[in-house]
Amino acid sequence: MLKYLAPLAIFIALALFLGRGLNLNPREVPSPLIDKPAPAFELSRLDKPEQKLSVAQLRGQVWLLNVWASWCVSCREEHPVLVEAAQTNAVPIYGLNYKDQRADALNWLRQFGNPYTLSISDPDGKVGIDYGVYGVPETYLIDKQGIIRYKKIGPVTRESWQNTLLPLVKKLQG
Amino acid sequence: MMRVVIACLCCAVIGLAYGQQPTVEQRDPAIESRVRALAEELRCLVCQNQTIADSNADLAIDLRNQIRAKIKAGLSDAQIKQYMVDRYGDFVLYRPPVQPNTVLLWLGPFALLVLGLAALFWQLARRRRAAPAIDLSAADHQRADDLLDNSTKNRPDSST
Numbered sequence: 001m002l003k004y005l006a007p008l009a010i011f012i013a014l015a016l017f018l019g020r021g022l023n024l025n026p027r028e029v030p031s032p033l034i035d036k037p038a039p040a041f042e043l044s045r046l047d048k049p050e051q052k053l054s055v056a057q058l059r060g061q062v063w064l065l066n067v068w069a070s071w072c073v074s075c076r077e078e079h080p081v082l083v084e085a086a087q088t089n090a091v092p093i094y095g096l097n098y099k100d101q102r103a104d105a106l107n108w109l110r111q112f113g114n115p116y117t118l119s120i121s122d123p124d125g126k127v128g129i130d131y132g133v134y135g136v137p138e139t140y141l142i143d144k145q146g147i148i149r150y151k152k153i154g155p156v157t158r159e160s161w162q163n164t165l166l167p168l169v170k171k172l173q174g
Numbered sequence: 175m176m177r178v179v180i181a182c183l184c185c186a187v188i189g190l191a192y193g194q195q196p197t198v199e200q201r202d203p204a205i206e207s208r209v210r211a212l213a214e215e216l217r218c219l220v221c222q223n224q225t226i227a228d229s230n231a232d233l234a235i236d237l238r239n240q241i242r243a244k245i246k247a248g249l250s251d252a253q254i255k256q257y258m259v260d261r262y263g264d265f266v267l268y269r270p271p272v273q274p275n276t277v278l279l280w281l282g283p284f285a286l287l288v289l290g291l292a293a294l295f296w297q298l299a300r301r302r303r304a305a306p307a308i309d310l311s312a313a314d315h316q317r318a319d320d321l322l323d324n325s326t327k328n329r330p331d332s333s334t
Binding site for chain 1 (some may be wrong): 219220222232233236240259260261262263264305329
């Protein structure tokens with residue numbers, strides 16, 4: 001009896017491992033920055049380049065940092081969701097314009113709408129590297145103490161906004 | 175005359191080609207070899223099966239430049255790897271670190287090999303034990319032969 005059960009048991013074990021593996025997405029690399037302070041930056045504003053924005057200025061509020069670019073196709077997918085979310089005024093969304101040209105970025109916002117409280121420019125991607133950006137769009141949820149609490153890799157969908165981001169925002173806002 | 179003209183044109187083209195060498199800054203071969211060595215230890219997160227050295231993704235180019243900048247700033251290889259891991263996590267190391275959560279990854283194949291060989295030898299030993307050699311007497315041998323010969327002869331479809 002055992003000799004018939006052993007291969008079946010091995011097969012079931014392998015099937016469980018395979019099932020688990022197929023449900024994991026290798027594109028979603030877990031970020032080591034969760035629960036760590038958001039890396040400092042001081043970047044020019046997209047709309048008024050002579051003015052700068054730093055992370056320190058955003059202390060005391062819960063905010064989203066959305067990494068986007070005019071050349072990024074997936075960003076167009078999530079943009080309507082962000083525009084809608086911005087209209088609810090649930091949480092301020094700041095844009096990090098990643099490796100982009102200022103003119104292209106401004107045109108893009110004019111064309112598709114601007115959900116951002118304001119956007120800042122990271123033309124050479126240096127701040128992106130500090131935040132571990134590897135594939136736009138990416139969105140970071142940062143709390144009142146400036147700690148990164150959540151990172152969304154890929155476009156923000158209505159579902160992920162309703163079920164994951166919004167509840168977390170509410171919780172952090174207290 | 176034509177040949178002279180063509181020869182001059184060729185020299186001009188070759189001269190121009192040499193002139194296009196990257197003269198942005200003198201590339202230091204010692205630094206470049208360190209960049210290459212480190213780049214081969216780091217994974218490109220965009221094309222995840224390639225190292226930063228092999229990949230031509232924008233991110234890979236940026237990270238190679240970042241490695242070069244950090245080397246010039248005087249960081250050691252270990253510090254640069256730590257810099258990358260701090261930002262991108264363990265997955266950025268092309269060779270997974272040997273840690274409690276990767277022990278299964280490193281030892282798994284060897285463990286499976288040992289288990290497989292053990293199962294194989296156990297099966298072979300069982301087979302050998304289950305089929306002991308039977309000694310037949312001469313008379314029994316003859317009986318067996320007769321039976322075997324008869325069975326082939328008496329079959330209607332035998333084609334011997």
